[in-house]
Amino acid sequence: MRLGAATRPSETENESWERFEALYRSSRDDVYAYVLTLLGDRAAAEDVTAVAFERAYRRRRTFDRHRGDERGWLFGIARNAALDELRRRRRTATLVVDPEDVSEDALAADGDEDEDEVVRRAAVREALAALAPRERELIALKFHAGLTNAELASVLGVSESNAGTLLHRAVQKLRRAVNAPV
Amino acid sequence: MRPFDEIPFGESDYSDVALLVASVREWPADDFARDLDARVARRFVPEAGPVARGQTSRPSRLPRWAAGPAVALVAGVVAVVVVFSGGGGAAVNNAASGPSLVDHSQHNTKAAAATHGTSTRKLLPSTAGYGALSTSSSTSNSGAAGVSGAASFSAAVAPGAKQIRSAQLDLSTQNVHVNQVAQEIFSVVGDVHGTVLSSHITTATQSSGGGYASFSLSIPTGSLQNAMTELSRLHYVGVVSSDNSSQNVSHQYNSDQRQLSDAEALRTSLLKQLAAATTEQEIDSIKAQLKLAEQQINSWQSTLGSLQHRISYSNLSVQVNQNGLPFVPVRKKHPASGFTIGHAGHDALRVLVVSAGVALITLAVLIPVGLVAALLMWLWVWLRQRRREHALDVAS
Numbered sequence: 001m002r003l004g005a006a007t008r009p010s011e012t013e014n015e016s017w018e019r020f021e022a023l024y025r026s027s028r029d030d031v032y033a034y035v036l037t038l039l040g041d042r043a044a045a046e047d048v049t050a051v052a053f054e055r056a057y058r059r060r061r062t063f064d065r066h067r068g069d070e071r072g073w074l075f076g077i078a079r080n081a082a083l084d085e086l087r088r089r090r091r092t093a094t095l096v097v098d099p100e101d102v103s104e105d106a107l108a109a110d111g112d113e114d115e116d117e118v119v120r121r122a123a124v125r126e127a128l129a130a131l132a133p134r135e136r137e138l139i140a141l142k143f144h145a146g147l148t149n150a151e152l153a154s155v156l157g158v159s160e161s162n163a164g165t166l167l168h169r170a171v172q173k174l175r176r177a178v179n180a181p182v
Numbered sequence: 183m184r185p186f187d188e189i190p191f192g193e194s195d196y197s198d199v200a201l202l203v204a205s206v207r208e209w210p211a212d213d214f215a216r217d218l219d220a221r222v223a224r225r226f227v228p229e230a231g232p233v234a235r236g237q238t239s240r241p242s243r244l245p246r247w248a249a250g251p252a253v254a255l256v257a258g259v260v261a262v263v264v265v266f267s268g269g270g271g272a273a274v275n276n277a278a279s280g281p282s283l284v285d286h287s288q289h290n291t292k293a294a295a296a297t298h299g300t301s302t303r304k305l306l307p308s309t310a311g312y313g314a315l316s317t318s319s320s321t322s323n324s325g326a327a328g329v330s331g332a333a334s335f336s337a338a339v340a341p342g343a344k345q346i347r348s349a350q351l352d353l354s355t356q357n358v359h360v361n362q363v364a365q366e367i368f369s370v371v372g373d374v375h376g377t378v379l380s381s382h383i384t385t386a387t388q389s390s391g392g393g394y395a396s397f398s399l400s401i402p403t404g405s406l407q408n409a410m411t412e413l414s415r416l417h418y419v420g421v422v423s424s425d426n427s428s429q430n431v432s433h434q435y436n437s438d439q440r441q442l443s444d445a446e447a448l449r450t451s452l453l454k455q456l457a458a459a460t461t462e463q464e465i466d467s468i469k470a471q472l473k474l475a476e477q478q479i480n481s482w483q484s485t486l487g488s489l490q491h492r493i494s495y496s497n498l499s500v501q502v503n504q505n506g507l508p509f510v511p512v513r514k515k516h517p518a519s520g521f522t523i524g525h526a527g528h529d530a531l532r533v534l535v536v537s538a539g540v541a542l543i544t545l546a547v548l549i550p551v552g553l554v555a556a557l558l559m560w561l562w563v564w565l566r567q568r569r570r571e572h573a574l575d576v577a578s
Contacts, residue, residue: 046218049218054221054226
């Protein structure tokens with residue numbers, strides 16, 4: 001079934017729009033978090049998030065439910081948009097201004113919280129930063145987007161078992177990094 | 183905890199990590215969220231004014247769905263151009279090589295309407311066992327021009343050479359003038375002291391065609407050129423084409439003459455021997471030889487006389503309206519010629535056959551082009567995805 005599948009044209013358009021809007025409302029923050037994990041830059045993440053939703057809207061009629069869940073499809077689009085942004089950054093080679101450091105902003109925002117909690121969050125951020133980009137992406141897709149292993153496999157273009165294995169390794173690595181003595 | 187276990191855990195086994203990651207999760211800024219909500223509510227229709235950040239505004243760009251058909255269309259056009267340019271070239275080559283396949287003695291009806299004809303020389307096997315040089319000259323005219331091609335023909339012959347000449351002249355005239363033209367031809371033949379070997383004249387009163395005349399003439403070779411010129415200048419006549427050919431028989435003529443001389447010398451010798459013969463048996467033997475010699479002399483004289491006649495008199499074939507102004511048969515209108523089931527069925531079948539042919543040709547072009555386009559599209563998508571993955575690999 002497609003996003004726009006229905007019996008009458010008017011119903012098709014309305015239903016298509018409603019389904020997209022529901023998808024948007026349930027996924028906006030998750031897409032942003034995922035894209036930010038990939039890019040590490042708030043401004044770029046906002047741009048890419050907007051582009052991803054616009055692309056998804058334009059292509060909503062091409063969605064095929066038989067090929068996976070809507071969220072998996074949406075995160076596939078977001079992933080391609082984010083990777084395009086990474087490619088564009090490589091082509092532009094030099095940056096006038098370095099991307100803002102998300103962890104520093106987050107630390108500033110954590111100023112009024114419990115010191116132990118702040119330290120723990122800093123350790124988590126450090127552990128995430130130490131992961132390879134693909135491992136960070138897996139963590140984001142799993143825990144920010146809440147995708148199942150099957151949806152992970154669909155987004156990454158690997159088998160489901162392979163996706164599970166890769167995720168497990170990334171999680172283990174993250175656990176070790178977080179629990180490592182300072 | 184099973185740190186080295188490669189088997190994926192169940193979803194609940196990641197709860198601790200989920201809490202850790204959730205604690206550092208980033209949320210979109212309120213301004214951005216509001217802006218994006220508004221754009222979604224507008225269904226991404228761009229606002230008038232400056233383009234918002236992250237808003238893709240590329241109206242002039244070709245839609246992605248149209249890329250494949252566009253590539254296929256361009257490839258198709260290129261293929262069609264290549265196919266048709268190749269075919270056209272072949273056609274030109276065929277047309278250019280066509281005349282070379284035509285026998286030189288034949289009329290080249292597609293020759294230019296110039297007064298110069300084509301002239302070729304080739305060695306033909308002689309029926310008498312001798313090589314004979316044959317020359318042919320053809321002129322094709324669409325108007326009433328003369329036969330100047332024949333004039334240049336005679337210049338190619340060595341003086342004193344023995345040659346058998348023949349010619350053919352195709353004339354055209356209006357249907358009602360065929361009889362008059364035929365009488366003029368007889369007159370010209372008489373003027374040049376030629377003879378009409380055979381003639382066939384068909385007159386027709388209908389202007390639609392059918393008038394036709396053909397003549398087989400024997401013209402003194404010396405007057406052949408003059409006769410052709412006169413014939414081409416007849417009233418109401420246009421020269422369609424003229425053809426001259428000659429065969430050099432000097433070698434054959436000399437050989438025959440030598441054989442005759444030898445036979446005559448043998449007879450002279452035998453006559454002397456006969457005069458000197460003394461016995462009855464000797465006389466009988468010589469007389470028998472004389473008889474054979476006489477037969478040989480008669481034979482050679484006949485052969486030589488025939489050859490001399492063929493040299494002295496040329497065959498000229500004259501055709502008036504050779505291809506004829508075609509009869510237009512009067513077709514009686516069939517009462518049921520307007521529409522019959524058979525005609526309709528035939529027409530329908532014909533339409534189907536033509537349509538199937540066109541479809542087949544179209545498919546023959548489109549299928550390979552489509553396959554190539556699909557391959558290129560797949561290659562492009564694969565390369566793009568590889569570059570994207572590479573960008574992720576090199577990202578810090």
